Amino acid sequence: MIQHPGNVFVVSAPSGAGKSTLTQRLVQEVPDLSFSISFTTRKPRPGEVDGRDYFFIDEARFDAMVAGGGFVEWVQVYGHRYGTGRDWLNGVLATGRDVLLDIETTGALNLRGAIPDACMIFLLPPSAAALEQRLRGRGKDSDEQIRIRLQHARHELELYGAYDYLVMNDDLELAYRQFESIILATRARRERMAPVAQGILQGF
Amino acid sequence: MIQHPGNVFVVSAPSGAGKSTLTQRLVQEVPDLSFSISFTTRKPRPGEVDGRDYFFIDEARFDAMVAGGGFVEWVQVYGHRYGTGRDWLNGVLATGRDVLLDIETTGALNLRGAIPDACMIFLLPPSAAALEQRLRGRGKDSDEQIRIRLQHARHELELYGAYDYLVMNDDLELAYRQFESIILATRARRERMAPVAQGILQGF
Numbered sequence: 001m002i003q004h005p006g007n008v009f010v011v012s013a014p015s016g017a018g019k020s021t022l023t024q025r026l027v028q029e030v031p032d033l034s035f036s037i038s039f040t041t042r043k044p045r046p047g048e049v050d051g052r053d054y055f056f057i058d059e060a061r062f063d064a065m066v067a068g069g070g071f072v073e074w075v076q077v078y079g080h081r082y083g084t085g086r087d088w089l090n091g092v093l094a095t096g097r098d099v100l101l102d103i104e105t106t107g108a109l110n111l112r113g114a115i116p117d118a119c120m121i122f123l124l125p126p127s128a129a130a131l132e133q134r135l136r137g138r139g140k141d142s143d144e145q146i147r148i149r150l151q152h153a154r155h156e157l158e159l160y161g162a163y164d165y166l167v168m169n170d171d172l173e174l175a176y177r178q179f180e181s182i183i184l185a186t187r188a189r190r191e192r193m194a195p196v197a198q199g200i201l202q203g204f
Numbered sequence: 205m206i207q208h209p210g211n212v213f214v215v216s217a218p219s220g221a222g223k224s225t226l227t228q229r230l231v232q233e234v235p236d237l238s239f240s241i242s243f244t245t246r247k248p249r250p251g252e253v254d255g256r257d258y259f260f261i262d263e264a265r266f267d268a269m270v271a272g273g274g275f276v277e278w279v280q281v282y283g284h285r286y287g288t289g290r291d292w293l294n295g296v297l298a299t300g301r302d303v304l305l306d307i308e309t310t311g312a313l314n315l316r317g318a319i320p321d322a323c324m325i326f327l328l329p330p331s332a333a334a335l336e337q338r339l340r341g342r343g344k345d346s347d348e349q350i351r352i353r354l355q356h357a358r359h360e361l362e363l364y365g366a367y368d369y370l371v372m373n374d375d376l377e378l379a380y381r382q383f384e385s386i387i388l389a390t391r392a393r394r395e396r397m398a399p400v401a402q403g404i405l406q407g408f
Contacts, residue, residue, distance in 0.1 A: 124400070128407035154408040157401065165389065166397035168404075178392050184385035185369065193370035196328070197361065200372075203332035204358040 006032075006093040007186050008115050009100045011179075012108045013123035014153030016134040018169045022123065022179055023102055030183055034092055036101040039065065042080035055085070073103065073110035084111070098183065105159045112162065119186050121179065122163040125153070126170040210236075210297040211390050212319050213304045215383075216312045217327035218357030220338040222373045226327065226383055227306055234387055238296055240305040243269065246284035259289070277307065277314035288315070302387065309363045316366065323390050325383065326367040329357070330374040 013019040027035045039055045041062050050056050057065075062081050065071055074083030084101060092099050101118075103111065111118060125131035131153060135146050160166055165182050169175040186192070217223040231239045243259045245266050254260050261269075266285050269275055278287030288305060296303050305322075307315065315322060329335035335357060339350050364370055369386050373379040390396070 122401075124397075124404055127404055150408065154405070157405050157408070160398070160401040160405075161394065163394055165392045166394055166401050167392050168397070168400060178388055181385035181388035182392060184382055185389035188369045188371050188382050188386060190365065190367055190370055193328075193372070194364070196372060197326075197364040197370050200328055200331055201358070201361050201364075204354065204361070 006096055006098045007183075007192070008089070008093070008111075008118040009033075009098060009183060009186070010108050010111055010118050010120045011100065011102055011123060012105050012120075012156065012163070013169075014125060014131060014156050015149050016131050016138070016153070017123045017125045018134075018172065018175070019102065019123050021172065022169070022176055023100060025176060026179060026183070027100060030180055032096065033098045033100055033183065036084055036099050037088065038082050039071070039074075039085050040080060040082045042082075055088075072114040073107045075104065075107045075110070077104075082107070098187075105156045105162075109159070109162055117191075119165070119182065120163040121165045121167060121182060122160050123175070123179075124157070124160070124166055124168040126168060128153075130170075210300055210302045211387075211396070212293070212297070212315075212322040213237075213302060213387060213390070214312050214315060214322050214324045215304065215306055215327060216309050216324075216360065216367070217373075218329060218335060218360050219353050220335050220342070220357070221327045221329045222338075222376065222379070223306065223327050225376065226373070226380055227304060229380060230383060230387070231304060234384060236300065237302045237304055237387065240288055240303050241292065242286050243275070243278075243289050244284060244286045246286075259292075276318040277311045279308065279311045279314070281308075286311070302391075309360045309366075313363070313366055321395075323369070323386065324367040325369045325371060325386060326364050327379070328361070328364070328370055328372040330372060332357075334374075 011019060011023060027033050037051070037055060039057055039062065041057065041059050044050065044056050048054065065083065066074065070086055071083035072086050072089060074081060089099060101111070108120060112120065128150065132146065132150060135141055135149055141149065167175055167178045215223060215227060231237050241255070241259060243261055243266065245261065245263050248254065248260050252258065269287065270278065274290055275287035276290050276293060278285060293303060312324060316324065332354065336350065336354060339345060339353055345353065371379055371382045
């Protein structure tokens with residue numbers, strides 16, 4: 001089997017669509033798939049480990065990386081900045097592993113420009129009502145926060161046309177299988193497998 | 205869930221690559237996937253049933269269907285003609301079911317012209333040596349026939365660039381999973397799922 005450089009998978013979803021559950025299971029069960037580790041200027045929360053959850057850096061270093069083209073995408077959210085490091089990403093891909101990036105729509109659209117052949121997946125809630133019910137069920141947000149989250153979800157959903165795949169998370173097991181299938185199928189794409197086919201042809 | 209018209213999957217492979225085993229299991233296990241039933245001018249073999257294995261028709265009717273644009277693709281092999289009926293295919297796709305067409309490379313390239321968004325899959329043997337070993341293991345062919353089959357396999361392999369996906373059948377279980385993944389992933393493509401996303405958006 002000839003090594004090919006790894007694939008980049010991007011997943012975006014409105015809050016409450018079940019993204020964390022699905023992506024955590026994916027990196028556990030799908031071989032040769034790593035979670036992206038972002039750089040951030042926000043401070044570590046209790047339990048978070050530098051180099052595992054994030055690379056925690058200060059504003060000056062983030063500025064320097066931006067200036068030096070060190071990010072394939074970065075965004076600012078609630079006063080903190082988050083970015084995907086170019087060297088870090090290239091380093092993982094060069095080993096042949098695939099990388100799963102969990103980024104919101106704005107970052108995803110930036111990344112599409114930097115990595116045109118990234119495979120972009122949007123996770124759909126089954127309905128607005130189901131999303132609201134899930135957000136209420138978590139019991140973390142006030143009515144006002146839920147209203148804002150639903151408004152934000154709508155804005156994110158409006159960008160579905162920029163994604164390659166849309167997976168609806170109605171049944172968690174079905175959504176997982178579809179998600180996993182997108183990863184396995186991408187690995188079988190002609191562009192990726194052409195060196196293998198070429199190698200087999202040479203044996204004839 | 206909004207009904208979308210079904211997808212067309214085309215699979216080609218050199219003789220001995222394991223195509224029959226894989227495709228038979230796919231139509232058994234993947235829901236809403238039907239095997240294509242071709243029209244042919246060859247006579248039924250013992251056990252073959254008209255309308256299940258093939259639609260058996262005479263030369264005159266085949267000629268008339270060709271003249272009337274009744275085939276999305278047709279080929280002549282060893283003096284017999286085989287074709288995929290346009291009305292038959294459209295009828296199945298309209299129900300929302302996907303159709304799996306098992307056709308050789310020449311027919312597949314013709315079909316690409318008629319159905320540009322068909323998902324085309326080529327099944328690769330692990331190597332020339334492995335293919336030869338499988339053909340010998342079947343004990344059906346003379347040395348000369350095996351030489352011709354390998355030559356033909358090489359010509360077919362040279363057309364891999366026309367396919368969307370290349371699946372290597374080294375480990376049967378892995379090949380099956382990859383094949384199934386291509387079908388499930390295609391069902392999640394944005395073009396197919398856009399009406400679903402649009403419906404969800406309207407609920408916000």
